Amino acid sequence: MRAIYIILIGGLFLLFISMERVQRQKTGHRVAALMEDIEFKKARNQYLRYRLGVYNSPDKIVNAALEDKMIVTEPRNIVVLEGQSAGQRQD
Amino acid sequence: MQARDRIKICAFICAAPALIIAARLFYLQTFRHMELADKTESRVYTQTTENTLRGRILDRNGVVLAESLPTYAVAVSKRNVNNRAALFAAFTGALGVSRQELNKLWQDKRNFFYVKKNVTPPEYEDLEKRVRAGRVTGVEVEPQYTRIYPFDNVAQDVLGATNSRNKGLSGIELMYNKILSQEQQSRRVKRARGGGIIYDNSHPGPAQTPDVYLTIDATGQYYTESILKKYALQHKVKSAFALVQESNTGEILAAASYPARDGRALPFQFSYEPGSTFKSIVVAAALDTGSIKVSDSIGMDDNKWAVDGIIIRDHQEKPKLSIGEILEVSSNIGTAKIAHALGARTMYSYAKKFGFGVKSNVAFLGEPGGILRDYPRWRPIDTAKAGYGYTISVTGVQLVGAYSAIANGGNLMQAHLIDKIVYPGGRETKLARPLKIRRVIEENTARQTASLLENVVEKGTGQNARVKGYRMAGKTGTSEKMSQEGRYERSLHIASFCGFAPAGAPRFTILVVLDEPERALFGAAAAAIFSEIAAKFLNIYSVPANKEI
Known part of the structure; x- marks a missing residue:
């Protein structure tokens, strides 16, 4: 009788171990897939930032401004908000 | 012959092979360990040189002038392709490679050939969807890094250039190559069937690299x-x-x-x-x-x-x-x-x-x-x-x-x-x-x-x-x-x-x-x-x- 109990407990223990291993394997796969997904999303995010950088490049902005007939003001017309007005003699 | 003697003989017959095996194992593990370990290493494992990450180059205000983008090299293993028409349709749709080019590659190469390198993440995502939808096999994808310049040619004379393995060739890219690039990583991987490789999951991800800021505006x-x-x-x-x-x-x-x-x-x-x-x-x-x-x-x-x-x-x-x-x-x-x-x-x-x-x-x-x-x-x-x-x-x-x-x-x-x-x-x-x-x-x-x-x-x-x-x-x-x-x-x-x-x-x-x-x-x-x-x-x-x- 005692031997049967030992075999039963041993069997249960082995079953638990194997289930735990299967679960660990599944979780491992899920984690790996998530990690891969994160890496990919990071790469895509970086690529989108790169595209934004391209659209924000001075070349693109200047051309867009020219298409809209915008003209850059002469530096002397710039008003500095600390009290120095344009064209004002500083020295 | 007594029953006891017969049992002893049977026990000896059973134990002898185990003893021989144990002796052989002892000999191999003790006296030929180095030689066999080397053989195993070369048969089971191989070394791959990784395309490494490279640091960014920025201007004085933190505007990125050069950086490395994770991209993909997409290839085909002809032997493993199950549906050539669906595969070509996926490549044409997602990567913009023409059918003529694909046909030429297919005819010219024996088994393995690259379809397109520097495939951007959105292109890759599109390709993945098409390949899954068509249940196509035989596509191989290799991760890589591509050097990108958001401001295109701005300061290209100062920045210089890198080669396809992300090594600085000229300008700042070469002058600061050691700082910008990781040591060329040699990675130990397991060999798989058909010349494939199995990456070790415990391998640490790519190390981060320093950023170089220029005084340039x-x-x-x-x-x-x-x-x-x-x-x-x-x-x-x-x-x-x-x-x-x-x-x-x-x-x-x-x-x-x-x-x-x-x-x-x-x-x-x-x-x-x-x-x-x-x-x-x-x-x-x-x-x-x-x-x-x-x-x-x-x-x-x-x-x-x-x-x-x-x-x-x-x-x-x-x-x-x-x-x-x-x-x-x-x-x-x-x-x-x-x-x-x-x-x-x-x-x-x-x-x-x-x-x-x-x-x-x-x-x-x-x-x-x-x-x-x-x-x-x-x-x-x-x-x-x-x-x-x-x-x-x-x-x-x-x-x-x-x-x-x-x-x-x-x-x-x-x-x-x-x-x-x-x-x-x-x-x-x-x-x-x-x-x-x-x-x-x-x-x-x-x-x-x-x-x-x-x-x-x-x-x-x-x-x-x-x-x-x-x-x-x-x-x-x-x-x-x-x-x-x-x-x-x-x-x-x-x-x-x-x-x-x-x-x-x-x-x-x-x-x-x-x-x-x-x-x-x-x-x-x-x-x-x-x-x-x-x-x-x-x-x-x-x-x-x-x-x-």
Whole structure:
């Protein structure tokens, strides 16, 4: 009788171990897939930032401004908000 | 035979093979361990060289100029393809590769071939969806890094280039290759069937790399390049460059070359005879030593002055010119006489103090030190010619540094192209700290010279350099180029302008050089380019106007 109990407990223990291993394997796969997904999303995010950088490049902005007939003001017309007005003699 | 003996024999028969195996194992594990471990290593594992991550290069404001983007190389293993038509449809739809190209690759290659490299993440995502939907097999994907430049060609001459394995080939990419790139990673992976590899999951991900910040201002650099290109095309020059430095700190704000090529930064690499732009240096030296005073006048000797039997000619109307007028009209005889009065030794000494004849600390790849021969070898005509910028050779960064010294009150500042290096985790090494190399001329001398240069723009040859609302200072220069036979060619010129803005409280020192313009252009053409570049920088940095209109 005692031997049967030992075999039963041993069997249960082995079953638990194997289930735990299967679960660990599944979780491992899920984690790996998530990690891969994160890496990919990071790469895509970086690529989108790169595209934004391209659209924000001075070349693109200047051309867009020219298409809209915008003209850059002469530096002397710039008003500095600390009290120095344009064209004002500083020295 | 007793039953007990029979049991013993049976037990021995059963145990003997186990004992033999144990003995063999003992022998293999103990005496042939190294040999077998090596065999296993070579059969089971292999080493792959990884395409490594590379650090970013940014401008002074943190704008990314170059970075590495994770991309993919998409390939096909013909043997494993189950549906060729669906596979080609996926490639054509997601990667834009034509069917003709795919058919050609399929026919030419035995099994494995690359369809497209540098596939961007969105393209990859699209391809993945199509491949899954079509249940296609035989697609192989290899992760890689691609070097990208968000501002396209801006500062490409300074940045340089990398090769397909992300190794720096020229420019900053090569100069800072060790810092920007990880050690070439050799990764131990398991071999799989069909030549495939199995990556070890426990392998740490790619290490982070430091970022290199330049002192360059990306917006200013863009404008400098576009203005230079516009005029270079207009004047049909062989080459041209422009360099902008912060007068007080020595930081390089823009370095543009035409034509722009990876790693060919002419402001650092091109050495030339400066011509009349060197006259300011001679006058500053003479004022500093007291050889001349601003109020002095120098005779023009009927526009012919003979030294060592060689006649130096001029085209001045007045018989005598003041020191200011000598710079305003760019008189060769005037500055030759000043140089002669200074003497070879003092001239040489001041040229050295101003930073000529030695490489700048920027140490850009291929940067020459210029030519400044030892003064004992100077004949009197050499000294006189040096007075108007011949017999010596300078680089852009040297001349800009010397003009910055005049602009900032007499101090030669260390030029900087690299602002700082930021390591993963936030630790940073600041490289562009303002560093005074030496005092070159007295503050009063610098002020007097700057005032003379302001008059050159107001009344003299540099009037094209004016910017409305600002006091500008600078000097034009035109030098004849030497032919391969060692003679000066009257038809080949270098036109230049070097100056600073705004005079009185200088912020930017700017040099423009046009090499071999189609027509005989004088420094005035370069002065016009200077004016446009200066206006842009005054605009970008919101420098208040300092002159009544």
